[in-house]
Amino acid sequence: MNQVHVQEIECLLVLAEELHFGRTAARLGCSQSRVSQLVAGLERRVGVRLVDRTSRSVGLSRFGAQFVTEVRPAYEALATVLTRARERAGSGALCQLRVGFHGSVYEEVTEAFRQLRAHHDVMMVLSEIPLGSPFSAVLAGQLDAAVVELPVREPALTTGFRFPPQDRLLAVATSHPLARAGRAHIEELAALDLVHPIGDAPDYWMVARVPRSTPAGVPIRSSVGIATVQEGLALVASGEHGMLVCRPLAERATRSDVRYLPVDGLDEPSQMGLIWRTDRTSRQLTALARLLDEEFSRVKIPEGLPV
Template sequence: MNQLQLQQLECLLVLAEELHFGHTAARLGCSQSRVSQLVSGLESRVGARLVERTSRRVALTRFGAQFVDEVRPAYAALDMVFTNARQRAGRGTLCELRIGFHGSVYEEITLAFRRLRAEHDVAVMLSEIPLGSPFQALLDGRVDAVVVELPVHEAALSIGFRFPPQDQLLAVSAAHPLAARGEADIEQLANLDLLHRSGDAPEYWMNARVPRATPAGAPIRSSTGITTIQEGLALVAGGEHAMLLCRPLAQRTLREDVRYLSVDGLAPSQLALVWRTEHAGEQLASLAELLHDEFAADPPERLPACAAVS
């Protein structure tokens, strides 16, 4: 992500708070035309209108509000990482962990990151990894650990912390016959075309995301792969496909054209902090302990377990 893209995101986040181009320009120390230019540039990159502009008011579009909700936690975490990294670099005491993740890193997880910086003088650098490639960046040494969904059967990898399990939900089009029922049975998955992740993940991991068959043995169709969460939701909204995803993600990606259904008989999903066994060290062990402290103290409704499509 280059400097211009970061400026575009910062501009949109400030505009989402101010809902006024003049006030946003004042906070950013630039002109109103520059604010408009940055927002327009971001809309071009995203491929959708994020802000409704009239002579009387400024408002986020429905898509823009959802985009802001998804971007804000990751941007805030990244901003804090850079701020603390600069401070520690100035003191010559910078330690750093590179953490890979799928989709989003929610606020609850960043609490442990902040404590790691404050209590152990270790900065966390976040790196989004492809939905269908949970382990390659870790095995290649491009990151020190990843927060990904279980299972993990790779001989070179170890699980440092298991997040609390979370229900998986079924995303279908609002026009789908199942949408009116509000729930589904696991055997009904055989009547759907479930989206899967495109990538180099091991077959056992892919099968855990989208099972090959129902418990009764009926085959489950999965003809199409996706590379992003938003791509998946757009395909679901079109009515030809369905998608499995965890409850916390569903709660953060509400759309009027998509319904999320509980699935009777479907096993929950679970995230884990995973690292290379031979490179486990004090910093990663400290992070695992902090995550244990944070989640042991949290009530169930605050526990995040999925950072991406299941």
Template sequence: MPDLPVRELECLLVLAEELHFGRTAERLRVSQSRVSQLVAALERTIGTQLVHRTSRRVALTDFGADFVERVRPVYTELTDLVGGARREARQELPGPIRVGFQGIAYETVTWTLTRFARDNPDVTLSLQEIPLGDPFGAVLSGRVDAAVALLPVREPELSVGYVFPPAPRMLAVGHSHPLASVERIDAETLASVDLVSIDGPAPEYWRDVHFPRFTPLGRSITATVRVATLQEGMTLAATGRYAMLTCRPVAERNQRADLRFVHVTGFDEESRMALIWRSAHRRPHLTKLAALLGELPGAAPLRAAPGRATVA
């Protein structure tokens, strides 16, 4: 069996994030020339160019980008496995459970985390906000162990451990907006508004649900602005020029004098959030956390088969 170029793979994965030889060298604590050597060695091993290098910029080749996308989850799983084995061998305490969340960590989440921490005093919990426009990236890359994110999720590497109760769709508008005086609208009315969209690498199937380009009957929806965070979207909606599609829990927690929330009907499904994790890295404590969430009224745990997260 040929030697696995672990150091070279690590170097490529860091370079793919930084796209800068100097910053990559700093993270790996090596020289820039060593970074170049490692990348060149990996290219020789594979037999093709992985990185475009010029005096001004660094970019992955098409082959390199595809290779990184396939290698990253395998490399992360391998390093996690080795780290877990080392802890077990040394009888160390388990590492922190890192949970990401989109926008707002609701009371149901924070209360459950508080109970989990009380029942598992040997485990440290860490909460991190994840980008609104990248619901699954932090989980797939291993930056968090699990995430509370909006469904649907159809990534083959992810599983769903718990589904929160469905929530009605709401449209956030400013008090001067033409729709501010109505209680509810049909989804077809979205063709008459300028709907806030998002920046980020969210999958198209996910984006089409939460930041749709068309109404259910196929009418085009205008979207001239993009935001990175929920609060940016709410601020734009408050101006009265734009509208942001969201859900009732967000509306209830963002009551302010310059915003109105209008109930939107006509979609096939209501908004839902779920606790998701990597199928190949379901730590026992995550299962415990999902079980605690499952004790909340109104919903039950839902476990997808490993490698087949297809919850719509």
């Protein structure tokens, strides 16, 4: 069996989430050329192309998507084993925080992670959590914390930091009449079939993602569930569905076949939060929350720009 390096696996998993060599390099703390080398090395070892690259886009090949789906659980299991081993090793080992997230990890967040390691000897172990299961891994103790969309009304969870709120936009196919109009009204959501996350999230959280009705009381249809953002965008591009997304995601997931529209009357913004189990509050978690507050207080975020 060809030897496969864990760093190559980690690189591919991050690239699968970001679909951008620059953002992948930023998350891994290396150069773009190093990302290319790691991906190329893994492709040589596996013996098949995993990533499709053009001058304008990056995506997983069919084999790459299947490989990522199959290898991610093994990688996360290995990360958990290493974390527990370090915990058993006692003093002398870096403390680790296992943090889950939805979507992208932004620059201010990665800077807080760097500060946490530099000044508190804490290493971050990151993993993406399912769209529709924001709390399960934290409640089960599989993760120490997670960056998820609010609201969070679970008695066992603490919201240690609230990120700045962001606009919510409507994703529709470029061929849709609303795309030509350039914007939508909240009552027009009733004419669409909005996709919703699949998972075990509580009802109040799901309703915050996809409202059940418009302010006028007209029901909003949502007949199809999705497991990933890319799955949702593919359905939107087909012309039959719409999807509500936050502005940062829209600005990082640009596609020629999808338009993102402001929605008049949709006043409830999207907001992320850092959550953890209340009974497992630690100095490392409170330090992370404090560093995030410092980073976002230092940077004034113009209206309409991503966090």
